[in-house]
Amino acid sequence: MSKTTIYFTVIIIVLIIIILAVVAYLVSLNNSATSSTTTLDTEQVAPTDTVQISSNIVSGSFLADANGKTLYYFANDKAGISNCTGQCSKIWPPFYSANIVVPSDLNVSDFGQIINSDGESQTTYMGRPLYYYSGDKNPGDTKGDGVNKLWHLVKP
Secondary structure, eight states: OOHHHHHHHHHHHHHHHHHHHHHHHHHHHHHHHHHHHHHHHHOOOOOOOSEEEEEETTTEEEEEETTOOBOEEETTOBTTBOOOOTTHHHHSOBOOOSSOOOOTTSOGGGEEEEEOTTSOEEEEETTEEOBOOTTOOSTTOOTTTTGGGTEEEOOO
16 A cells, blocks of 8 residues: 555544544534423423512502512603603612513503603503602612602502
């Protein structure tokens, strides 16, 4: 055998080994992707309520977000129009959830969304824009209720 034939044979063998290794690697990737897809397809995850009903002895029932943070409305708003802008929205940040999920004692069709005058998306309930109060630090706090006789808990 000539040197050229030996080199050519070695190169062919190395290429075959590389091709087999690549095919084996791709097959293992496909198997792991299929098994994780199967796991995802069979696993049912219940959506978390983005709005819930909370309550306390003093205030009764009121709406809160998924983390229990109290939601408020502003008496100076009109249906579908937020009048809390600029500095006001720093104290009363708008509540927004793109996909509202509610417990059975609420009706998802009562919720909507607007773009407020600050250009932010904001969720509404029964047409009223919803807000948080910056003074509420913990879930269930209702420190914003009655502020300036304009801010109120959202009752279901």
